[in-house]
Every structure is written in structure tokens, then in C-alpha cells.
Amino acid sequence: MPLLEHVMGETMGGIAPTLVFFFMFLFAITCFMGDYVIGENNLKFITGDKKARAALIIVTVAIVFFSAYFGSDGLYAIMDVLLAICGIINCYVMFRLGKYAWEAYADYRRQKAEGIKDPVFHKSALSDPSDVTEWDD
Numbered sequence: 001m002p003l004l005e006h007v008m009g010e011t012m013g014g015i016a017p018t019l020v021f022f023f024m025f026l027f028a029i030t031c032f033m034g035d036y037v038i039g040e041n042n043l044k045f046i047t048g049d050k051k052a053r054a055a056l057i058i059v060t061v062a063i064v065f066f067s068a069y070f071g072s073d074g075l076y077a078i079m080d081v082l083l084a085i086c087g088i089i090n091c092y093v094m095f096r097l098g099k100y101a102w103e104a105y106a107d108y109r110r111q112k113a114e115g116i117k118d119p120v121f122h123k124s125a126l127s128d129p130s131d132v133t134e135w136d137d
Contacts, residue, residue: 036060039086042093100126 001020008016039060043052063082067075103126111119123129 032064035086039089042089045093045096046089100128103127 001024005017005020008020012019036056039056040053043056046052063078066078070078104121107121107125108119
């Protein structure tokens with residue numbers, strides 16, 4: 001960061017540290033929001049329990065406060081553990097969703113074999129299309 005601020009300071013002047021702070025803050029908050037949305041969607045898929053969502057919110061707020069309290073080394077250790085947990089949960093969700101991906105892929109391959117130039121996904125191709133809301137029949 002000091003090197004970035006120095007280079008930007010040489011080209012942009014005294015506003016460089018403020019710009020670096022602003023862009024780093026924007027990057028951090030959007031990454032954090034994106035990770036929260038991914039976590040909440042995974043939680044909805046695993047369980048629809050409102051208590052689990054409340055626990056996620058509490059853990060998220062706790063992470064924000066702990067990250068402000070601990071130094072960089074402590075924060076990196078905490079985030080490494082939390083990202084490993086997120087990775088494990090994502091793998092679990094991917095394995096649960098994998099059968100639907102293979103069913104959709106098989107339908108795509110069938111349509112291509114039939115000579116359809118631009119295959120169209122229909123939720124009826126899935127073994128359980130009840131929760132599919134993104135596509136219409």
C-alpha cells in the first residue's frame with residue numbers, strides 16, 4: 001500500500017491517499033457484501049431455518065467488530081479459517097446441486113444430438129423441478 005500511495009502521489013498529488021482509501025474501502029465492502037449474499041443463499045439451500053439466518057447475521061457482525069479489533073496477522077488467521085469453512089460449505093452445496101447440473105447437461109446434449117442448434121433449457125428436464133424459478137416452461 002505505501003508503494004501504491006507513493007506512485008499515485010507522484011502522479012496525482014495530495015489526493016492520492018484519499019483515493020486509495022476510498023477504492024480500498026469500496027473493494028472491501030463489496031467483497032464482504034458478496035460473500036454475505038453467497039453465504040445466505042447457501043444457508044437457504046441447506047436449511048430454511050430462520051434461526052440459522054439469525055446466527056449468520058450475528059457471526060457476520062462479530063466478524064466486522066473482530067476485524068476492527070485485531071491486527072492484520074490475527075485478522076488473516078481468522079479469515080483463513082472462515083474462508084476454509086465457506087469453501088467446505090460451497091463444496092457440500094455443489095455436490096448436492098451436482099445431480100441437477102448433470103440432468104441439465106444431459107438434456108443439453110440430447111438436444112444437440114437431435115440437431116437443435118440453440119438448445120433451450122426446460123425445467124421439466126430435471127427430476128425435481130419444483131424449486132426452479134429462473135426458467136419458464
